[in-house]
Amino acid sequence: MERHVSGTLRPYCDQRGYPYKGRKKQLVSLSEKLESGRYSRWSEVDDLYACTVVVPTAAHEDSVLGFLSDAFEEVEVRRRNSTQKAPDVFRFDSTRYIGRIESNPGLDLPEGVQNIQFEVQIPTAFEYAWAVVTHDLVYKSENFDWREQRLASLLKASVEQSELLIAGFQSNVSIVPKSAHPDSDAKNQIVDIFRGLVISGSISKELTPTSWSRFADNFYSLAKSYSSRRAAPVKAVELANAIAARIEGSDEWSELMSGSLFQVVLGMVGGKIAPAANLNNFVVVDSVELRDFHNLEHIPKVFDFNS
Incomplete structure (x- = not known):
């Protein structure tokens, strides 16, 4: 799975300057995920292999999703902001593509690998930076600290503010007072x-x-x-x-x-x-x-x- 998915996505990302990172789920992490009680069978686990395609802004998402749909069998697309979220909540909500490797005669794949789902996260550069910085500090912490969760949310709010300014960059230029230089x-x-x-x-x-x-x-x-x-x-x-x-x-x-x-x-x-x-x-x-x-x-x- 890792070899085929990364072999397909890396060249695409390299041509466009999109950073790419993939990982196989480690045994301990997988065990903790199964213990969450959310999964009833192997086929429901969608990130045994997961990778990240970092795009400059959310406007680049559709072209990435289009490529993924052409290259793989689409199972589900979970768009950013598609889940219910209170206006005062700030958490990870980047677009995620869930797919499978299509069964083609020319592919030399082990039996059954086409039944395994994989996940492609498509964060923006700002979202990815936030996730990298806060993941180990908060989500792999030895304690559950309300203050850590709060600080991570504050940082995510700053990320969203930056994203909004970038999305409306040309429109927002007019609100910046001009200084002589x-x-x-x-x-x-x-x-x-x-x-x-x-x-x-x-x-x-x-x-x-x-x-x-x-x-x-x-x-x-x-x-x-x-x-x-x-x-x-x-x-x-x-x-x-x-x-x-x-x-x-x-x-x-x-x-x-x-x-x-x-x-x-x-x-x-x-x-x-x-x-x-x-x-x-x-x-x-x-x-x-x-x-x-x-x-x-x-x-x-x-x-x-x-x-």
């Missing part, structure tokens, strides 16, 4: 300037960065490399405006399909687009595009691929 303000202007160039068609959409935030960080780091920390916000915006003026006056970049938007910036700086702007202290990843499309022949500090 020259570096952040400059990066925001940089994104606005270059996104506008893409939207207007002055720059080919193929050069749109995967992350505007990362582009702004790299652009700002370049400006900092030739200016003081205090002057960097002003210098960065000046450079962005100078590049925008150059691009808007030509259709040279509207048809460019290769390379990256940041390479356009590097080529401009190498061509002395703005006073004092230079590449002397900035490490550049050299490429054919920089030379062929942006005429950047001399790079003072080149990234070394050989060490």
Whole structure:
């Protein structure tokens, strides 16, 4: 069971960056579970093998459940918040998938293994952290202490609060009071300037960065490399405006399909687009595009691929 389930789920999780953890129930733990009086036969025990697929947020659950239903025989899905819970109670309630291995002719499995159920828990990253931290402290404690149970519930309440804020991240941004920060303000202007160039068609959409935030960080780091920390916000915006003026006056970049938007910036700086702007202290990843499309022949500090 462990070999087949983990062999199916691990590659799926690795491809998506989901942490995966599996465990076979130990004899002592199984004995204590049977003594709970909740089970009348072996087939009712659903976690002789159990594993955990940790997802970033609850929004990722459906895709995991879809994969599980395709890969195994579904017995039951116990959705988060599907059990009755008072509004002042905070406990583990992540989604759980109960399944069996489907009986297929090509599978080399011991007889009867298809009748054993297994469990897949699908907690979010915050829920998983809470469970890992509190499990041994509370549920394997030598004493039953009301205070420990209370503290674990308080921590779970904090987890739920974090989950709610993340689920409505874009909506909740508006409730955060904004504070002036020259570096952040400059990066925001940089994104606005270059996104506008893409939207207007002055720059080919193929050069749109995967992350505007990362582009702004790299652009700002370049400006900092030739200016003081205090002057960097002003210098960065000046450079962005100078590049925008150059691009808007030509259709040279509207048809460019290769390379990256940041390479356009590097080529401009190498061509002395703005006073004092230079590449002397900035490490550049050299490429054919920089030379062929942006005429950047001399790079003072080149990234070394050989060490």
